[in-house]
Amino acid sequence: xxxxxxxxxxxxxxxxxxxxxxxxxxxxxxxxxxxxxxxxxxxxxxxxxxxxxxxxxxxxxxxxxxxxxxxxxxxxxxxxxxxxxxxxxxxxxxxxxxxxxxxxxxxxxxxxxxxxxxxxxxxxxxxxxxxxxxxxxxxxxxxxxxxxxxxxxxxxxxxxxxxxxxxxxxxxxxxxxxxxxxxxxxxxxxxxxxxxxxxxxxxxxxxxxxxxxxxxxxxxxx
Numbered sequence: 001x002x003x004x005x006x007x008x009x010x011x012x013x014x015x016x017x018x019x020x021x022x023x024x025x026x027x028x029x030x031x032x033x034x035x036x037x038x039x040x041x042x043x044x045x046x047x048x049x050x051x052x053x054x055x056x057x058x059x060x061x062x063x064x065x066x067x068x069x070x071x072x073x074x075x076x077x078x079x080x081x082x083x084x085x086x087x088x089x090x091x092x093x094x095x096x097x098x099x100x101x102x103x104x105x106x107x108x109x110x111x112x113x114x115x116x117x118x119x120x121x122x123x124x125x126x127x128x129x130x131x132x133x134x135x136x137x138x139x140x141x142x143x144x145x146x147x148x149x150x151x152x153x154x155x156x157x158x159x160x161x162x163x164x165x166x167x168x169x170x171x172x173x174x175x176x177x178x179x180x181x182x183x184x185x186x187x188x189x190x191x192x193x194x195x196x197x198x199x200x201x202x203x204x205x206x207x208x209x210x211x212x213x214x215x216x217x218x219x220x221x222x
Contacts, residue, residue, distance in 0.1 A: 006089045010081025014046055017089040018077040023096055026077075028069040030090040033081065034062045043081035047071065057085060146173045146187075146207050146214075157182040165189070167209035174219075175205040189214040 006017045018026050033043050035057035044054040045065075057063045071077050073096055079087045144155060145164045151171075155161070156178045165187035167173065177184070179199045186196065190213055197203070197218035204219040 003090070003092050006091075008079050008081060008087045008089070010041075010043065010079075010083055010085040010087065012080070012083055014044075014049070014078040014080040016076055017079050017087075018071055018091050018093065020071055020073050020075050020093070022074050024093055025073050025096055026071040026091050026093040028065075028071065028077065028089060028091040031065045031069070031079075031087065032062055033057050033064075033085055033087045035059060035085050037084035041082040041085050043079060043085050043087055045069070046078045046080060047075055049076075049078070051080075144175075146175070152176075154178075157184075160185070163187060165207075165209075165214050167207065167214065169209055169211055172206065172208035175207060176202070177205065178202050186216070187214060189216050191215075192217040 004018075008015045008017055018028065020026055031045070033055070035041050038059050040056050040058050042054055042056050044051045046052065052069075053065075055063055055065075069077070071091075077089075079089065081087050144153075144161060145166045146153075150173075152174045154176045157180060160183045162185040163175075177199065179201060184199065189207070191197070192215060197205075206217045206219050208215050
């Protein structure tokens with residue numbers, strides 16, 4: 001019992017891959033078929049002699065089933081692969097739950113959850129993330145809601161426009177507006193320069209939320 005692997009070399013007949021007796025159950029968590037020939041070939045997966053699916057494998061290629069297969073007690077899983085196709089079956093097999101233990105499917109899910117927990121613990125929850133490389137985040141918007149799209153927004157005015165504040169404490173956004181004499185309406189806010197700026201042809205504005213106060217600054221214009 002435990003994690004097991006069975007490799008089947010196709011010969012055109014059904015060959016047993018996993019056998020459960022009345023005390024065992026299994027989860028096939030990986031099944032990969034390899035075609036080493038120059039033409040497409042098929043294989044089938046059967047449970048107790050009944051086909052549950054058939055797939056074609058392209059020439060000199062492989063196919064992996066996308067989902068797990070649960071195999072209950074007293075069931076037999078077989079593979080019928082054409083000559084030239086080899087199939088590797090990886091599965092978890094264990095005793096049936098008789099005393100409140102986890103089922104095979106639950107054990108597999110618990111193992112994945114444990115891996116995720118270990119990864120999260122390794123990353124830590126108090127250290128700052130380190131980013132290597134560039135972050136590209138520039139979005140052309142038609143609805144001027146700060147923070148709803150990205151931290152860099154561009155906008156071309158075709159009429160008077162209103163900027164809506166949707167930032168929360170600690171968030172900020174750079175806003176680049178191309179204007180042609182249209183009038184902006186700003187949300188309730190405080191300007192670092194002390195007064196609302198006069199926009200030119202193209203302007204860069206910076207907005208940041210500190211506590212419940214929205215602050216803005218006119219970075220540049222040309």
